[in-house]
Amino acid sequence: MNLIVSMLAVLVSSAVIENLLFARAIGADHILRQTRSYRFIIEFGLGAAVISGVTVMPLWWLSQTFGRESWWNYARSMAAVLLIAVVSLLLTIAMAAAGRIQRPMRLVDQGAVYSASLAIVLLSLTAKMAFLPSVLYCFGASAGLAAAMILVHAGRERLELCVLPRSFEGLPITMIYIGILSLAIYGLIGHQLPT
């Protein structure tokens, strides 16, 4: 029972408390320029979850082996980038072989998936958790990022129907909207503004 509770705690903290978009602004530029539909956001989240979840497994083992070396801080980032590239390529080949890809993903979308996966993997390793919590952290963070992007996308659709000053249309009002959402979630978690 304790194990289930601790795993749920990891999932909730990665998805809500340390939400990638609202707490760390990761994915903010992508959601402003590239998200076109809810289906795209869900595919983005799934891609990030699979890539980061698979990548963190060998990296966790490498961290346990070389974590105390002085050069590991540098090697970890490069190893993460290369592993993400390998996993992403394998995933693309597997999906193409299964006939799931109708057209190749745009390079800028691939870059966003890489960036999100790299952030999730590095945050998971920095937290120095056990193996299973590290993998669950990756899935939780990806789900939280996708949920946050859906919230922002829904808000943007409504903002486009509003009459706004021309200077605020698009990027400015979206940034203000994300900021207010971030503040609301910050308070909902239980934090207080510094005094």
Add this chain to the structure above:
Amino acid sequence: MPFVIVPTLSLRAGLLMSAFLAAATIPSAVLASLVGRKIPPLFSLPFYGAVSTGCVLLLRFCVSGQALLLEDLGVYVPLAAFNGMMLELALVHPRRRASDALHDAVMMCFGFLLVAAFLSALREFLGSGSLWGVPLTAPIRIRGLVLPFSGFILIGFLSALFRRVDSIIIGRMLRASRRTAKQGGDAV
């Protein structure tokens, strides 16, 4: 976007983040203009990602003496390798000539530096009551400026301000050109 919203809590952090972004963007942009066509599209993102990461880690090694500052920047240092400017100049719209790539990359990074410097100075001065680590007396203290949400809101208002100024300048240029065209037509 995340690099200007969250880690810019002090002027030093903002300038260091700009340096990391420049280290990630400029070499990749120049390399893309030189050898971009020889790399298959399937491998272009991993290739430029590895090059950018290598440049960022090299700079990190050079500034390893700033341990506290690097700890403040945290995960954004390796993430700088996949910033939007690098993706734009190396993958989406690589330039044909190395000189154009270098010029565009430097100008983009300079633009980021200006915004990051302004935001980080503002947040440090009004949020922490210091500038470049030197304690100063600010007229007001808004301690919430050190939280992520304030970065989003500041960027939103800053962007709206720049758009307004841009529209005023373009409006004046258009009116001046119409006046010139009308005077030229009257003369004929």
